[in-house]
Amino acid sequence: MIVAGMDVGLMNLKVAILEENRLLSSVVLPEEGPVNVVAERAIELAAAKAGASGKNMNSLMITGSGREYVRLEGKKIPESLALAVGVSMMAPGVHTLVDLGAEKTLVLKCSNGLAMSTASNDKCAAGTGRFVEIAAEVLSVSLKELGTLALRSTGRVEIINTCAVFAESEIISLLHSGVPAEDISMGVFRGVASRIYPLMVRVGLQREVGLVGGLAGSKGMVRALEERLGYQVVVPENPEVIGAMGAAALAFKEL
Amino acid sequence: MTLVAGVDIGSSTAKAVVLRQDEILAYSLIPTGPDGPATAHQALELALTEAGLRQKDMEYIVSTGYGRVNVPFAHLNLTEISCHAKGMNWLHPEVRTILDVGGQDSKVIRCNEIGKVTNFVMNDKCAAGTGRYLERIAKTLGVTPERIGAISLEPVHGPLPISSFCAVFAQTDVLTLVRQNKPPADILAGACEAIAERLTSLLGKVGGIEERFAMTGGVAKNMGIVRRLERVYSTSIVLAFEPQVVGALGAALLGKERLSKQ
Numbered sequence: 001m002i003v004a005g006m007d008v009g010l011m012n013l014k015v016a017i018l019e020e021n022r023l024l025s026s027v028v029l030p031e032e033g034p035v036n037v038v039a040e041r042a043i044e045l046a047a048a049k050a051g052a053s054g055k056n057m058n059s060l061m062i063t064g065s066g067r068e069y070v071r072l073e074g075k076k077i078p079e080s081l082a083l084a085v086g087v088s089m090m091a092p093g094v095h096t097l098v099d100l101g102a103e104k105t106l107v108l109k110c111s112n113g114l115a116m117s118t119a120s121n122d123k124c125a126a127g128t129g130r131f132v133e134i135a136a137e138v139l140s141v142s143l144k145e146l147g148t149l150a151l152r153s154t155g156r157v158e159i160i161n162t163c164a165v166f167a168e169s170e171i172i173s174l175l176h177s178g179v180p181a182e183d184i185s186m187g188v189f190r191g192v193a194s195r196i197y198p199l200m201v202r203v204g205l206q207r208e209v210g211l212v213g214g215l216a217g218s219k220g221m222v223r224a225l226e227e228r229l230g231y232q233v234v235v236p237e238n239p240e241v242i243g244a245m246g247a248a249a250l251a252f253k254e255l
Numbered sequence: 256m257t258l259v260a261g262v263d264i265g266s267s268t269a270k271a272v273v274l275r276q277d278e279i280l281a282y283s284l285i286p287t288g289p290d291g292p293a294t295a296h297q298a299l300e301l302a303l304t305e306a307g308l309r310q311k312d313m314e315y316i317v318s319t320g321y322g323r324v325n326v327p328f329a330h331l332n333l334t335e336i337s338c339h340a341k342g343m344n345w346l347h348p349e350v351r352t353i354l355d356v357g358g359q360d361s362k363v364i365r366c367n368e369i370g371k372v373t374n375f376v377m378n379d380k381c382a383a384g385t386g387r388y389l390e391r392i393a394k395t396l397g398v399t400p401e402r403i404g405a406i407s408l409e410p411v412h413g414p415l416p417i418s419s420f421c422a423v424f425a426q427t428d429v430l431t432l433v434r435q436n437k438p439p440a441d442i443l444a445g446a447c448e449a450i451a452e453r454l455t456s457l458l459g460k461v462g463g464i465e466e467r468f469a470m471t472g473g474v475a476k477n478m479g480i481v482r483r484l485e486r487v488y489s490t491s492i493v494l495a496f497e498p499q500v501v502g503a504l505g506a507a508l509l510g511k512e513r514l515s516k517q
Contacts, residue, residue: 103427123419123420123424124381124421124424125421125422125423130423130424134423161380162380163380163381163382163422165382165388165422165423166359166380166387169266169359172289173289
């Protein structure tokens with residue numbers, strides 16, 4: 001039984017293909033162009049990677065902020081459901097999950113594949129991937145390089161402004177006054193962590209804390225979050241496709 | 256004849272006003288650069304040159320605004336709140352509510368008949384409802400900020416709602432609309448509506464407006480915003496001869512007062 005799960009984010013579309021409970025393949029595609037075209041291509045690519053064909057999917061389940069725009073045959077479910085299942089498969093000890101997306105941050109309290117409470121920010125760029133992207137642009141580095149730079153930080157810098165627009169000006173000022181890019185980078189990740197922290201408290205912070213989403217792969221982000229919490233954070237394998245995996249697992253359950 | 260100057264270092268624009276007794280001799284407006292003291296100096300020099308004077312001719316200099324502590328040659332620095340109230344009261348004593356919308360913050364100042372501040376609320380944490388919001392959208396559309404107002408008042412079909420109040424996300428919303436070939440005028444109309452809404456919300460925090468209602472700051476020059484707010488409050492908004500120098504003017508006036516007390 002081959003099933004597919006799709007997570008339509010605000011910037012990237014993810015597909016995961018499962019056979020029973022085993023991950024066969026996954027794909028992450030930037031949403032450039034009409035979302036349905038990207039969706040179909042993502043399925044084809046993931047299926048090919050899995051050694052199957054897109055037409056042989058027994059079932060497809062779709063999640064993500066942009067799921068309503070996809071016109072494919074498949075049930076639609078909220079991200080919290082998909083993420084709770086996904087993280088129970090990949091990191092069952094996690095009870096507070098942070099999904100740091102491009103334009104939305106979702107935090108959920110979960111246990112045994114169920115989401116118990118959620119808190120999110122999708123109205124304000126602070127604490128989302130967009131904030132980090134803006135900072136990376138100012139520093140003229142890629143997102144990945146920003147994470148690497150942050151790890152080399154020696155001096156402590158805090159970005160006072162929560163707002164991404166004002167933080168951008170603040171970063172320019174810091175650069176102008178000679179503050180090293182490494183320290184500024186770490187300051188940026190600290191800013192994101194301090195914006196996420198209240199959301200974690202709101203759902204009832206409980207260890208282990210897990211981080212998924214596009215920025216989960218950034219060591220600078222992980223370090224900033226661990227610094228804020230005072231303990232280690234769990235980053236499951238393939239953190240960007242946890243939602244898609246959870247959706248696929250739910251598709252399998254429904255069969 | 257007392258010669259005083261007021262310097263208002265905003266986050267986006269620095270302003271200076273040179274006052275001789277009760278006459279404005281000159282004023283200047285320049286973009287705020289990363290070097291605060293240099294900007295302050297430049298702004299003052301520009302106004303002084305126009306007035307045919309030099310810094311040493313000034314008996315008192317007061318600084319205000321975001322960067323007021325970074326003006327080394329100022330005798331005193333005062334908050335922009337009191338300076339705005341003072342400046343507006345001198346120009347238009349009938350004003351009781353001032354909405355100041357600058358590059359990076361927006362504030363509402365309630366004042367009495369002698370220009371004393373009676374209530375105040377500010378947003379300086381979020382770019383929504385500030386000049387930055389509009390600047391970013393204008394940039395995406397390839398329109399200069401000064402033209403936004405006029406263009407927004409002539410939509411082709413009507414304002415296109417911008418659902419995000421966040422300046423960053425609104426920029427993405429605008430990009431999407433641009434890709435859908437929507438008319439820029441309609442997009443700008445939507446953006447101005449969004450800002451007007453944010454500002455109405457801020458005004459609500461001091462209990463709405465008490466007439467007369469005035470606007471200051473760079474965004475006061477945006478007729479798209481001014482007209483929309485006039486519609487919301489069924490009023491005619493008071494605008495200074497140069498809405499951006501009200502703070503610097505107030506600073507100069509308060510400097511003159513200090514001098515007379517010495």
